[in-house]
Amino acid sequence: MIRFRDFTYAYPTGEAPVLHGVDLEVRPGRFHGLVGASGSGKSTLAMAAAGFIPHAQGGESTGEVTVGDLVVADTPLPDLVTRVGLVQQDPFDQISGARFTVREEIAFGCENLGVERGEMVRRVDEVMERLRIAPLADRSPYELSGGQQQVVAVASMLVMRPEVLVLDEPTSQLDPAGSRMVVEALAAVRATGMTVLLVEHGLELLAEHADELHVIADGRIVAEGPPADILTDPRLDAWGIGRTRFTAAAAEARRDGLWPRSRPLPATLDGAAAGFRAAANGELE
Amino acid sequence: MTAIAIEDLVFRYPSGVTALDGVDLRIDPGETVAVIGQNGAGKTTLARHLNGIHRPTSGTVRLDGRDTAERSIASLSASVGYVFQNPAEQLFASTVRADVEFGPRNLGRGEEEARRLADRALEATGLTPFADHHPYHLSPADRKRVALAAVLAMDTPVVVLDEPTTGQDHAAVTRIARIVAALRDEGRTVVAVSHDMDFVAENFARVVVMAQGRVIADGTPGEVFTRSADLERARVEPPQMLRLAAELGWARPVTTVPEFLDALRAGPSGRG
Numbered sequence: 034m035i036r037f038r039d040f041t042y043a044y045p046t047g048e049a050p051v052l053h054g055v056d057l058e059v060r061p062g063r064f065h066g067l068v069g070a071s072g073s074g075k076s077t078l079a080m081a082a083a084g085f086i087p088h089a090q091g092g093e094s095t096g097e098v099t100v101g102d103l104v105v106a107d108t109p110l111p112d113l114v115t116r117v118g119l120v121q122q123d124p125f126d127q128i129s130g131a132r133f134t135v136r137e138e139i140a141f142g143c144e145n146l147g148v149e150r151g152e153m154v155r156r157v158d159e160v161m162e163r164l165r166i167a168p169l170a171d172r173s174p175y176e177l178s179g180g181q182q183q184v185v186a187v188a189s190m191l192v193m194r195p196e197v198l199v200l201d202e203p204t205s206q207l208d209p210a211g212s213r214m215v216v217e218a219l220a221a222v223r224a225t226g227m228t229v230l231l232v233e234h235g236l237e238l239l240a241e242h243a244d245e246l247h248v249i250a251d252g253r254i255v256a257e258g259p260p261a262d263i264l265t266d267p268r269l270d271a272w273g274i275g276r277t278r279f280t281a282a283a284a285e286a287r288r289d290g291l292w293p294r295s296r297p298l299p300a301t302l303d304g305a306a307a308g309f310r311a312a313a314n315g316e317l318e
Numbered sequence: 319m320t321a322i323a324i325e326d327l328v329f330r331y332p333s334g335v336t337a338l339d340g341v342d343l344r345i346d347p348g349e350t351v352a353v354i355g356q357n358g359a360g361k362t363t364l365a366r367h368l369n370g371i372h373r374p375t376s377g378t379v380r381l382d383g384r385d386t387a388e389r390s391i392a393s394l395s396a397s398v399g400y401v402f403q404n405p406a407e408q409l410f411a412s413t414v415r416a417d418v419e420f421g422p423r424n425l426g427r428g429e430e431e432a433r434r435l436a437d438r439a440l441e442a443t444g445l446t447p448f449a450d451h452h453p454y455h456l457s458p459a460d461r462k463r464v465a466l467a468a469v470l471a472m473d474t475p476v477v478v479l480d481e482p483t484t485g486q487d488h489a490a491v492t493r494i495a496r497i498v499a500a501l502r503d504e505g506r507t508v509v510a511v512s513h514d515m516d517f518v519a520e521n522f523a524r525v526v527v528m529a530q531g532r533v534i535a536d537g538t539p540g541e542v543f544t545r546s547a548d549l550e551r552a553r554v555e556p557p558q559m560l561r562l563a564a565e566l567g568w569a570r571p572v573t574t575v576p577e578f579l580d581a582l583r584a585g586p587s588g589r590g
């Protein structure tokens with residue numbers, strides 16, 4: 034579980050706080066998304082959840098962040114990293130530099146956790162298979178394309194099976210099937226009780242898979258709720274978040290009387306198809 | 319005006335990986351071309367051949383009929399601007415403005431002209447307020463737009479963008495779309511690598527699909543995004559509107575919201 038309680042934070046270099054009175058909770062086995070415009074504080078919030086703030090970045094904070102029973106600010110980073118995994122925004126930053134091959138790179142975190150060797154090999158093989166990077170196993174992590182590096186970064190964290198996994202735009206450089214694969218993998222680990230918080234611009238995948246979305250604007254959580262509500266909210270423009278084309282098309286069609294008036298706007302393919310099918314069958318009220 | 323002609327291009331990294339395995343591609347002056355395809359397909363490797371960062375293992379890359387092998391990177395950079403996938407590889411100055419002015423100065427555009435070009439590029443990318451910041455202190459999304467501004471300021475006839483919308487929010491994607499349209503209207507050639515199929519469908523007249531170091535499909539968005547077997551091979555999904563039209567059983571390949579709405583308004587006869 035991750036919980037922010039009235040958390041306010043300013044970087045050591047900046048005067049003004051970047052996060053203001055953030056209250057946010059993700060319970061075990063839940064998969065939440067965090068959305069917001071550039072500069073709204075998404076990465077700062079992600080780092081605070083994983084303890085990089087304050088432990089690596091310093092700065093001033095009030096309020097509290099807890100992970101399970103641990104107060105993040107009071108727990109040394111080495112103890113935190115066994116419980117919370119952070120996939121950083123730039124995959125290049127995450128390569129340990131300590132290992133020669135992709136397989137070793139992915140195993141590195143498990144080694145540090147002291148996972149028994151046979152178990153580690155099993156886990157590494159499984160995650161490489163699941164994320165379709167087995168063919169890259171013997172390559173150097175530095176000799177990969179941008180997207181391949183990003184998948185390796187996700188694999189390196191998933192393999193550690195942390196209690197809480199925080200990911201900062203882990204699909205930004207992935208091909209469409211790869212983005213879908215990663216988000217589906219995150220949805221699947223819910224079953225193991227893992228708590229997942231995903232910062233993501235890909236609204237369609239969030240609409241399909243996330244349990245709940247939190248909207249951040251200027252360092253404040255301004256809305257939260259089920260993706261179907263958040264992604265069709267009239268305030269989306271004010272929040273600086275786009276809309277899926279499904280939502281945009283249905284909104285426009287509704288103005289022309291071509292979308293059933295009693296139906297909420299859709300954020301997914303299935304929702305859009307159902308609405309337009311109903312309209313074609315004469316359901317316009 | 320600069321035409322690009324690539325013939326049987328093969329490129330092997332020193333590690334032995336064959337990243338390009340016989341690419342043939344012709345791009346006419348003024349075209350807007352999106353390059354899409356699976357991670358590791360060779361898109362970046364291809365893009366980097368256009369301004370000479372990579373040199374062919376075999377095959378040729380010609381600009382206006384001249385083999386790029388005969389031209390220095392300095393000479394190529396006056397013709398082709400390349401925005402790196404990872405801006406950390408591109409930026410080096412201590413302020414945003416210095417990074418953006420570097421290109422035009424280096425091309426000998428003169429103090430005043432360099433400043434004017436930089437101002438225009440900063441404005442277009444929404445970075446004017448950050449002109450005096452250190453690029454390293456910006457967010458990755460802003461830094462990526464500094465890399466874009468640095469290339470725009472060079473005022474080259476060919477602009478190559480490697481994943482320009484990565485990490486950008488809605489407002490920034492809209493800005494980048496406007497920049498692509500402005501470059502097109504000025505008659506420049508724009509080649510962009512992207513994983514955002516909606517952005518591609520909305521802003522590019524031609525789509526090139528790569529898989530395993532080769533071009534496997536090439537055409538308008540309507541043509542390419544209906545070739546499902548090729549798309550699957552390239553790990554690409556069609557744009558949202560095309561998937562919706564397919565789900566509704568329409569034959570007409572609509573790829574954008576305006577196209578979808580036109581077909582919707584036209585009634586069953588307009589949907590093919």
Ligand SMILES: Nc1ncnc2c1ncn2[C@@H]1O[C@H](COP(=O)(O)OP(=O)(O)OP(=O)(O)O)[C@@H](O)[C@H]1O
Nearest residue numbers: 176177178179180331337357358359360361362363
């Ligand atoms: N520096 C490098 N050294 C060795 N091999 C590399 C290097 N960079 C990329 N490769 C390999 O070359 C092939 C093509 O990579 P490239 O970066 O061109 O792909 P891409 O299509 O741009 O992928 P992405 O969508 O992930 O950016 C891949 O197999 C990749 O692993």
Ligand SMILES: [Mg+2]
Nearest residue numbers: 179361362403
């Ligand atoms: Mg690339």
